[in-house]
Amino acid sequence: MNMTTVTKSLSRLVLRTSVALPLVLAPAVSVTVLEAVGVSASFAQAEAQSEKKTRKTPAMRESAFKYLGKAQEAADAQNWPAALAALREMEAGKSKLNGYETAQMYYFYGFVYYSMEKYPQAISYYKKVLEQGEENLPVALEVGTLLTIAQLYFVTEDYKQAITYLNRWFKVADNVNADSYALRSQAYYQLGDNAKALSDINQAVSMYKKEGKVPKENWYGLQRFLYYDKNNYKQVADVLEELVKHYPKGEYYKQLAGMYGELKREDDMLHMMEAAYIAGALQKEKELLNMAYLFMGAEMPYKGAKVIDKGMSEKKIERTSKNLETLAQAYQMAQELQKSIPELEAAASLSDKGEIYSRLAGIYLDLDKNQQALDMGSKALKKGGIKREDQLFIVLGMANANLKKYDASLSNFKKALKDKRSEKFAKQWISFVETEKKREEQLAM
Template sequence: MNMTTMAKGLSKFVLRSSLRTAVALPLVLAPAVSVTVLEAAGVSASFGKAEAQEKTRKVPAMRENVYKKLGKVQEAADASNWPAALAALKEMEAGKSKYNGYETAQMYYFYGFVYYSMERYKEAITYYKKVLAQGAENLPVALEVGTLLTIAQLYFVTENYDQAINYLNKWFAAAEKDQINADSYALRGQAYYQKGDQGKALADINTAVSMYEKEGKIPKESWFGLQRFLYYEKNDYKKVTNILEKLVKHYPKGEYYKQLAGMYGELKREQDQLHMMESAYIAGALQKEKELLNMGYLFMGNEMPYKGAKVIDKGIKEKKIKRTSKNLETLAQAYQMAQELQKSIPELEAAAQMSDKGDIYSRLAGIYLDLDKNEKSIEMGGKALKKGNIKRPDQVYIILGMANANLKKYDAALKNLKEAKKDKRSEKAATQWISFVESEKKREEQLAI
């Protein structure tokens, strides 16, 4: 396997494992109730009119005595004294037969708010539903619409996504056009995602992102996260890449650099992949062994082996990459590719000692031969044969023959070469070297006369 193939394999592993766990959904917004609950609920302090005026709907008026009772609840709520608030509501509820539909709705709205504040969400939902049960004729439009959204949000929090979607759809139908914003679509998109309806989830989150971008605003990070994940599930890598480019730009994080590098790899954009991985490395985002090795392989596969060697060497020294025979051999290979033979030799020797095979010693024998260090070449070749389990022992014998010939140890050289000749793969080369060594031996003997 070459360096580029190894890099792609590791890159794909990192990408898939990170993208599949990338959807982090924030806790949904709390119901839209301000501290002053009476004002949030649309209760007016003006009395004396037969009906409270509302833009599109007339509802019964709230009488002063009911307003005062709600004011008592308000005081307890302002102090976060929820038991006192509930006690005041129960006292008020005892006389509910005297209230009109609007007044009853406001009482139940307060119940919902108090239970929500106590994080008793299921009870809060029950009472917010009782608000709606008073009928449209008794509810200001703003109260009805706001309550629908609040119930939807509470169902989301309690992970009842079917009902969350049900009430969100009711809210979409009832809300004014200017009330429906990007957050609304994002919330419904998250609910569809949690329910497993990826098609509708993608449509809604795309709308949310598009609305923000048209206004010149930066979409929320979690929106990009959901959008990216859904496109990844569709194997639409171009879309995923586009979204990750936005994340890198607006929310620069090491994880996004890595994921974008992985997507560039999927799209065969090797140079972009390399640059993005290098950015992640410089940012300190690559900390795991596989990530650092991937970075090293990418450099080696893109004809920058010295950079690859430095990454691997640093990783080993910092104990982020294990000091194994295989990793040391990779480091040595990077130095060799960078024409740094002197730096590769110590790493190869260490790798050879740790390995249960003689192949690394055979490589060292070849390197020492190239460096004209014939005695070291013979030493390494001997260790290779002694350790055994070599892929090509015939090549070791060729190297030993050449090294001995260079030292004018012709008998030893001929013995090595004849051993190599037994393997058909080296028969031709060994025969040529035997002929050369024999002629050199004969020449030396004649000169000695």
């Protein structure tokens, strides 16, 4: 998981609290911070109604309210130095503040430093809020501060401390939800505790599903990785099936095809790779050739040929001798011999060996195009590097015999005799050609 991605997502989504908690971490400072932290009577009533537990805390006095109001005005204008100056003025009279007022002051300090992106200082002041003790903190303020500190440690990549404060928050919060488990899962993952990370992300996914919601894409992504790390390909495939269903992307099709391959589900692998191909997810030469090989292996060679042909026309597959030969092979398997020949000839011309020309000679012989067979055979011998010259001489001998070039035919077959693998067949043809030659000579007399 890319740390930049994690940090960006946190900036947008994670660093926020529920309605019942202080909202000072909202990126925009359009909401009145004093109301958000519970100063106004209307918020206090809502807070009391939302909390399962309540505490009797000291009241906010008018003198303290004025200091915070001054800081609020500066914050609304995003004049952070002025906001800090107002808070320092308030802190200078700290001995006259009660515990609740002190906590609100430190919370505002934390908010200002967060807004200035000075996260270590923000964390320090949020901790000072907790130091005021339960007797001075409304439950919502304590719970919200714990979560805020955890989130800030996450942003500063201190995952150990993030987990410490998340675990404290889990114990006291009454609104732990799927996002909470997902956040802690990411922290465990960053620390390398994959077992706990998997447990938490599974809980997050399960909670969303029970609520009838589609789990977030990045949750599935983490879940998929953690199962893959355990070599649990069955579960990886299950997660990828969810991703394909809810977040259809070509990359997920490819990954799911790979998992089906690991699970020996060849038919499913082929169908998923084809889906990836249709979705335009296969763009690299290797991917496209693998798709073609899959079609050929599944006895759908014509589809394989079309993949290669299209890839070459789009310049995604290079027109090398090997690739052209594969294209020709696919056409041959599809009984499209006329389409295979031009590709084989192109492959032969690019090859530094005569092997493909030798194959072409055999194909032309089968098509009863004897002169073309001889031409291809001649090119094959000229290039050299033929694996079975004896077989090529057999083809040349048969082509010459068909053209009634008996002397040339006999010469070809005698060369084939030198290889024991063709000796018996060559002798039979020599006998046949000699007989035909005599018959032709007698007819000519």
